[in-house]
Amino acid sequence: MAEAFDIVSPGFHADPFPMLTRMRQAGPVVGMRLPILGRIWLTTTHAASAELLKDSERFARDPGNAGSRTQERVLKVLPATLGLLAKNMLGLDDPEHRRLRSLVDQAFARRGIDGMKPMIEQVAERLLDRLDGKPEAELMQAYCRDLPLSVICAMLGLPEKDHDWFKAWLGNLTDTANIWAVLRAVPGVWRMVTYLRTVSRPDGGAHPDGLITALREAQTEHGDLSEDELVAMVFLLFGAGQEMTTHLIAGGIWALLTHHDERERLTADVSLMPGAVEECLRWVCPVQMTKPRFARSDVEWQGRRFRRGDMFAAFLSGANTDPDKFEVPERFDIGRHPNPHLSFGTGVHFCLGFQLARAEMRIAIERLFARFPDIHLAVAPQEIAWRKRVGIRALARLPVRLTH
Numbered sequence: 001m002a003e004a005f006d007i008v009s010p011g012f013h014a015d016p017f018p019m020l021t022r023m024r025q026a027g028p029v030v031g032m033r034l035p036i037l038g039r040i041w042l043t044t045t046h047a048a049s050a051e052l053l054k055d056s057e058r059f060a061r062d063p064g065n066a067g068s069r070t071q072e073r074v075l076k077v078l079p080a081t082l083g084l085l086a087k088n089m090l091g092l093d094d095p096e097h098r099r100l101r102s103l104v105d106q107a108f109a110r111r112g113i114d115g116m117k118p119m120i121e122q123v124a125e126r127l128l129d130r131l132d133g134k135p136e137a138e139l140m141q142a143y144c145r146d147l148p149l150s151v152i153c154a155m156l157g158l159p160e161k162d163h164d165w166f167k168a169w170l171g172n173l174t175d176t177a178n179i180w181a182v183l184r185a186v187p188g189v190w191r192m193v194t195y196l197r198t199v200s201r202p203d204g205g206a207h208p209d210g211l212i213t214a215l216r217e218a219q220t221e222h223g224d225l226s227e228d229e230l231v232a233m234v235f236l237l238f239g240a241g242q243e244m245t246t247h248l249i250a251g252g253i254w255a256l257l258t259h260h261d262e263r264e265r266l267t268a269d270v271s272l273m274p275g276a277v278e279e280c281l282r283w284v285c286p287v288q289m290t291k292p293r294f295a296r297s298d299v300e301w302q303g304r305r306f307r308r309g310d311m312f313a314a315f316l317s318g319a320n321t322d323p324d325k326f327e328v329p330e331r332f333d334i335g336r337h338p339n340p341h342l343s344f345g346t347g348v349h350f351c352l353g354f355q356l357a358r359a360e361m362r363i364a365i366e367r368l369f370a371r372f373p374d375i376h377l378a379v380a381p382q383e384i385a386w387r388k389r390v391g392i393r394a395l396a397r398l399p400v401r402l403t404h
Contacts (some may be wrong), residue, residue, distance in 0.1 A: 004032070006173065007235065008034070008388055008389065008390055011386075014384070014391070015207055017321060023315075024045060024322065026044070027304075028043060029043055029048060029301070029312070030042055037292065041306070041311065041312045042312070042313055042314075043302075043312070043313075043315055043321075044315055045318065045319065046320075048302055049314035049316065050294060052313075052314050053342075054347040055348045056347070058297070059312060060293065060296050061092060061294075062091060062294075063294045065093055066308060066309045067308050067309045075229055088233060089101055089104070089233070089317075091291070094348065098348070100233065103105045103215065106113070107211055107214035107215045113356055113396045116359070119151070120147075120151055120363045121367065123147055124147055126366040127147055127150075128371045128372075132223055132371075135403055136399065136402065137399075139253065139399075139400055140250055140395055140396070142377060144253070144364075145246045148241060148245035151244050151245075152237070154210075154313075155210065155241070156212050156234060157208070157209060157210015158199060158207075158212070162195070175282060192235070193231060196231050196235055197227070200216065200231055200234060201227075211234075212230075216230060240254055240351075243392070244286055245356075245357050245361070247393060248280065248281065249364045250395045251284030251286055251395065252276075252277070253364075253365065253366060253368065254284075254377075255280055256276075257377050258381050267369065267373075272334050272335060275339070276365070277365075279332060280361065281344075282320045282336070283332045285316055285317045286394070287393075288316055288391045288392060289313045289334050290316065291313070292313050293311070293312045293314075294310065294312070313391075316343055316345075317393070319342045320341045320342060325340065343355075372403070374401075374403050375402055376400045382394065384398070
């Protein structure tokens with residue numbers, strides 16, 4: 001009987017390495033049943049993960065291109081306001097994916113990441129100012145979540161006065177392993193989509209220099225974005241730009257606070273910072289798995305036979321700890337080179353915001369440790385709580401002492 005792999009529990013997220021080893025021992029692709037998603041096959045190695053993500057001929061992102069009508073039926077019963085979110089470019093194959101990606105690439109090109117770094121630094125310093133004089137803090141809310149939230153809002157051109165609304169609307173979306181928790185989050189998502197539809201219009205209040213305006217004005221030889229496509233795109237950028245970076249920053253701070261030698265090494269040599277960011281991306285791996293792919297036809301792959309419509313995902317956590325690709329993968333080593341992690345994916349759906357995530361992570365760590373050089377965990381490492389999440393490695397809280 002096949003071993004059951006629990007990749008959702010807080011215990012797994014606290015220490016995933018033993019289970020990742022057992023999963024690879026079971027083969028390059030293992031089957032399991034996940035909450036909400038159902039039956040799925042996960043890749044466990046770097047090679048299998050990269051092949052799945054690059055092979056658009058055999059594996060589709062849109063289940064409709066693999067013979068499944070499930071998503072189509074679900075969209076029919078969802079309110080139109082929510083159903084449009086499923087129509088973003090992450091759920092599409094070429095040529096539709098290429099059309100939308102080219103439009104957002106064009107809009108992103110107008111907002112250089114280097115030009116955004118002073119703004120990111122100002123946000124970090126403003127948040128850290130609030131912690132001055134306090135002996136302790138809970139960084140998850142006070143810093144790790146607020147920093148990327150403020151940055152993505154500024155990048156999109158959303159009014160700063162509305163930022164607290166977003167936190168309230170999306171605050172319930174923390175336990176994606178529980179269908180009831182997801183349903184409780186629906187009203188907040190609905191409010192946010194309604195807000196984004198209004199603000200995305202020419203007179204909706206978005207800043208003229210923001211990404212929303214750039215997306216609205218972007219055009220290629222294939223046309224521009226419809227209003228529904230624009231709202232879905234902004235929601236996607238908001239969610240991806242805020243959620244992944246939140247857990248990357250929190251996980252990176254936690255990793256450095258629990259690896260004193262590596263932290264001292266970084267403090268002594270700041271030129272190691274780019275490598276430290278890459279190692280946090282690999283070792284923390286905040287996005288544990290990709291969005292599903294679907295077999296376009298019956299296929300033999302990785303030594304197994306699969307049926308048309310079978311669902312797969314690249315398990316990035318497994319890929320990033322594959323000993324065939326990384327020497328002593330369970331070791332957190334900020335000097336690791338090369339570091340060919342797959343935390344941003346690969347292939348046509350490679351993460352659009354990879355440079356922004358790197359910049360935010362670097363600035364967040366630099367400014368935090370510069371302002372509070374004596375910072376340390378306020379509890380024992382084993383007392384740090386993790387969320388029960390599907391595909392996301394997320395700290396529940398990050399309590400720290402800011403001074404000795």
